[in-house]
Amino acid sequence: MSKSNKHNLAIETILTHHGRDPGEQFGVVNTPVYRASTVLHPDLETLLTHNQPYHYGRRGTPSSRSVEDVITKLEGGEGSKLTPSGLSAISCALMSVLSSGDELLVSDSAYEPTRKLAEGYLARMGVSTRYFDPRIGGGIADMVGKNTRAIMLESPGSLTFELNDIPAISAAVQGHNISIIVDNTWGTPLYYNPLALGANIVVHAGTKMFVGHSDAMFGTITCDEAHWPALVDTHGLLGLCASPDDCFLAARGLRTLALRMKEHSARSIKMAQWLEGLDIVQEVLHPALPSHPDHKIFTRDFSGSGSLFSFSLPRAPQKALAAMIDKMELFGIGYSWGGFESLILPVNLSSNRSSTAWPNDNQIIRIHIGLEGFEDLRADIEAGIARYRAVM
Numbered sequence: 001m002s003k004s005n006k007h008n009l010a011i012e013t014i015l016t017h018h019g020r021d022p023g024e025q026f027g028v029v030n031t032p033v034y035r036a037s038t039v040l041h042p043d044l045e046t047l048l049t050h051n052q053p054y055h056y057g058r059r060g061t062p063s064s065r066s067v068e069d070v071i072t073k074l075e076g077g078e079g080s081k082l083t084p085s086g087l088s089a090i091s092c093a094l095m096s097v098l099s100s101g102d103e104l105l106v107s108d109s110a111y112e113p114t115r116k117l118a119e120g121y122l123a124r125m126g127v128s129t130r131y132f133d134p135r136i137g138g139g140i141a142d143m144v145g146k147n148t149r150a151i152m153l154e155s156p157g158s159l160t161f162e163l164n165d166i167p168a169i170s171a172a173v174q175g176h177n178i179s180i181i182v183d184n185t186w187g188t189p190l191y192y193n194p195l196a197l198g199a200n201i202v203v204h205a206g207t208k209m210f211v212g213h214s215d216a217m218f219g220t221i222t223c224d225e226a227h228w229p230a231l232v233d234t235h236g237l238l239g240l241c242a243s244p245d246d247c248f249l250a251a252r253g254l255r256t257l258a259l260r261m262k263e264h265s266a267r268s269i270k271m272a273q274w275l276e277g278l279d280i281v282q283e284v285l286h287p288a289l290p291s292h293p294d295h296k297i298f299t300r301d302f303s304g305s306g307s308l309f310s311f312s313l314p315r316a317p318q319k320a321l322a323a324m325i326d327k328m329e330l331f332g333i334g335y336s337w338g339g340f341e342s343l344i345l346p347v348n349l350s351s352n353r354s355s356t357a358w359p360n361d362n363q364i365i366r367i368h369i370g371l372e373g374f375e376d377l378r379a380d381i382e383a384g385i386a387r388y389r390a391v392m
């Protein structure tokens, strides 16, 4: 795209101008939805040489290109591939680097479906998995075996919010032919750049902040030059592609990502600080707070905060939790996050930890801070906690 040749553009400028070329679209500002299976070729020579930008719907359209170009530029990778969900981005990334007989190391804070994929499908394909303390840092060197080929990180983990020390982990496995994959859904490329810190592959649940409006499923994979051929190959062999309509929604969401993240970031920190001051709150799991054990890594590696964090209350019967959650007026009860609207979810760690025991039995509650009036959100949580306390 013509605008991609300028250097040192601000992230906000990349988000608003990359991945679209009105000159190629009759002046239309946003790249329209290209619904396509067949793409016609003018002659046999072109068909055989693939000497035109697009060949077949699954292999890419201007709609998919419009998102790939933005993400690749933001993450600083060799290229990006799109998938129909965040989970398929994780599975495709893992399959692009793992073969039968290999071992995968997974951060114990990783998102539950990642664990299920490892223990179910990957195990069946002959890949073994071990989990490690998210705070292991350079200590990962002691876990590396001769078959270790990949390390899966999620920083922060999206339930308990420990940070992985990517530079330390990357330095510790240097020279071992191990690929480091990072789920960067929380920080987004706006605030966190895993490839620059030593990772090889970055995945996103674009479903969350990129789409930003809770109305599409989407995933992206971006990698360095060395990993690109295998990623292209695996993504193609698995037959993955994202729907042009969802590409359009992701591209549209990205245009306002910087603005939305700035609001989400400020509000989630403000809410976390307020919660930290309440007697009944046992801990606030938010890496932007100075009280968080990984705050030093946060200030070193992140330039802003995600919308999502957890806090905990003293363990109480389920009816206390129901009293709180069922009557929330603004926080919706539901999976996912990253939309304009606030969400609340109880966290159950029993199916989510294996190498490290969580140090207490408090009731963890995860919240996504949306774009409603901040005082309205604060009052909603305050009333919810009062209901919890009344039944506890």
Ligand SMILES: *Cc1c(COP(=O)(O)O)cnc(C)c1O
Pocket (backbone or CB within 6 Å): 085, 086, 087, 088, 111, 154, 158, 183, 185, 186, 204, 205, 206, 207, 208, 217, 218, 219, 336
């Ligand atoms: C939601 C989520 C995913 C999975 O994304 P889907 O689009 O729901 O498949 C992966 N990683 C993290 C951190 C998530 O929050």
